[in-house]
Amino acid sequence: MTTVLEVEDLWVKYFTLTGVVNAVSGVSFKLGRGEMLAVVGESGSGKSTLGYALLNMVPKPGRVVKGRVVLGDVDVLKLSPEELRRVRGSRISLVFQDPFTTLDPLRKIGDQFVEFLMEHGLDEASAYRTAREYTEAVGIPGRVLDSYPHQLSGGQKQRVAIAMAISLSPEVVVADEPTTALDVIVQRQIMDLIDEVKRKYKSSFILITHDLSLALERADTVMVMYGGYVMEMAGREEIAGRMLHPYTRALFESLPRLGQRTLPKSLPGNPPDLRNPPPGCVFHPRCPKATEECRRERPMLVEASRNHFVSCIHPG
Amino acid sequence: MDFETGLFGRRKKVRAVDNVTLSIGRGEIYGLVGESGSGKSTIGRITLRLYKPTKGRVLFDGVDITDMKERGLRKMRRRMQLIPQDPYSAINPAQTIGEAIAEPLVVHEKMSWREALDAAARALEEVGLTPASDFIGRRPRELSGGQLQRAVIARAMILRPEYVVADEPTSNLDASIRASIVKLLLDFKERYGVSMLFITHDIVLISLIASRIGVLYLGQLVEEGPAEEVVDKPLHPYTKALLTAIPLAGERPDLEKVYLRGEIGDPSNPPSGCRLHPRCPFATEKCSREEPPLVEVGKGRFVRCWLYLKR
């Protein structure tokens, strides 16, 4: 499988007035063509920051302090602003949780779509054709292009966002909680659409989500983050069968399951303060298996079995 | 304790809630399931008389509070409370946690601030925020979502209400701690016999603690029954669609998978006939013309669908 995106040892920090927030710490992974990687994490896990870093758009006062984001042959983090503008949207694109962020409420959808395409080199006629083609490909009628964002429903807006994100055939699409703001039935529709796009256009997806069950249902590879670090990463079948990291297991056990008659379990404690993270393993204060060693040593991400990575002193 | 609410319209003639009848018994947890636009939050607030229904009645412990004036309601308020979705906007950011929890005691029990703060400290311990001294002087923004929601619950319970509306109390919280908040509410129910209206979009979660579930679609109850039954043997296509849409639904081979087209549409302009018909794979001509009534198809089991009215 060809690798379209390789992230090497990525570190992102926010330099705020109240201290340095260690948002992303040493994240590495490879993404293959047509593959979907789900980045799963809760609040403070660093998953959204990771998404922004992949497009080199970490908001101030944040900054990538170390690492590489290699898209094909270029390191996204080393590009000039001009080159970055060209790469964003055409080689790697982003779908936001809130469709309002992508769409200007004062302009017609079609105009925005066409302008976006023209900025990336298409002439007006081709831009119109492409916009129409992709709008229909995501299952909404072409006349939507003549509407304003407020006239569309949440699901429709998100479909438009996806259409724009794939219209230039990017190698990678980063989707940051694309369905969180939608109701569960529309969520399924959008995820089905993403599956279809993935298959048809062979785009690779990075799905950022807090929902482990969604990741287990749809992704090829699942990466679990906590406190800015990668806790576990493996193929879907592999991880579903064997969750090695206590956090992954806790996350799984906290999902309400049909058929279970009792309440799911909860993790004690709170997410870590990223300005002052716990020593050793960032998860140890809440970990049921924590020992003294966990407080002293930070575990490295090791390959526990083929393509199954975990960072834990007591995995399994 | 009975609640019957009826038609509810507002200025723009949005029928947020249409002909809903609910009845919650003492010490019972009723789960109201629906997506946004279903009217579930509106119903919750009507039962607390924060809004007034356009038609229908609200009875609390036998007392008709539908037309009560605000002054009379205020005396009853201590018996019915609300736990909202977002803990950070539920407490005045200028107050400390201790002050927020103590305030109802100062107002209703005429306690001094010192006595009330002592009681607040005990309440904090009761919800698992120990040691209380660590939290009592803090501001809301200094606590995590889960901690703050516990504080909100502590405040809601401090006057020992008989009825509590929990409006999506865990939706803004991390998945890994949701169950602990739900368990906390369950504990209060067991200990003090509090009745609850638990509003949520998570039908699976609610089935684990509610005795009865009502499924709401575009302001109408489409299915109602004992919690386990609604989830194990759903009747209405919408209920089935909700259960199908949950990720990993493939793990339920016995569930008849139902996929709905399109989206929920405009609540102020609902479809004719059965409100689900434009999206329902089983829709017939009759469904688009006539609105099905809510009928009892078993003991305490109700459904609003032409599929079940063949007789």
Add this chain to the structure above:
Amino acid sequence: MELSVYLRNPYIAAGLAIIAVFLAFAALAEYIAPYSPVDSVAPPLQPPSPEHIMGTDNLGRDVFSRVVYGSRIVLAIVAMSIAFSGVVGSLLGLTSGYLGGLVDKVLSFVMDSLYAFPSLVLAIALSVALGPSPVNAAVAIAVVYIPTYFRMIRGQVLSVKNEGFIEQARVLGLPPSRILFKHIMPLVSGTLMVVFSMNSADAILTEAALSFIGLTVQPPTPDWGFDLYKGRGFILAGSWWLMAFPGLCITLLALGFALVSEGVSKITGAKLR
């Protein structure tokens, strides 16, 4: 609302310094003014000199002394009017915003109508109707400003009313008075301070205008606006100091309040964001 933040702001510091000077004039007039403001102490129309740093007026009175004592009247009238309009306007704005409904509609209508009047015209009309006197002038100015307080406070209340914790306060059965004063007011106080200071700056000018027309004090009471009026006739003859110094004081004091207002709105504006 930490006081130090406010005091450190350059606008506020400068403004307060100016105001402090005039407050000192008003409070310590007996010690600062070298002569009596109403007695003739020198030949008339003397230009500024070491004995009379602001010269003398047409009746031989020391202009500086008149200016110092004049600050009393000015500050008294302004203080009375902003206190009155501030309290009444805010209370009305709070209740109207919170209660809504018919009360709100009626009050808003009344306030909007008042607001539509050019403030000076209204102030003059009221002053004349009430009869010229410092107190009546204060009332007239106050009435002109009540709509401003009303509007701004009401606007804030409306935006705060939808906060979750206000709904919670209702659910918890807190009485409306408590909700208004303990929960809503603190959030509104930033706006209140901005309006207060803006109001003061404006009130100075309005008072001067009313005095100019003779609607506040009677001679020989020293008052800047009135002296300004009297000084008109002499400027052509070259006695510029009769108008210049009272005029300068009006401008400076108004500027002082305006600076404070600017500083406060920068701080609370930043907070409100």
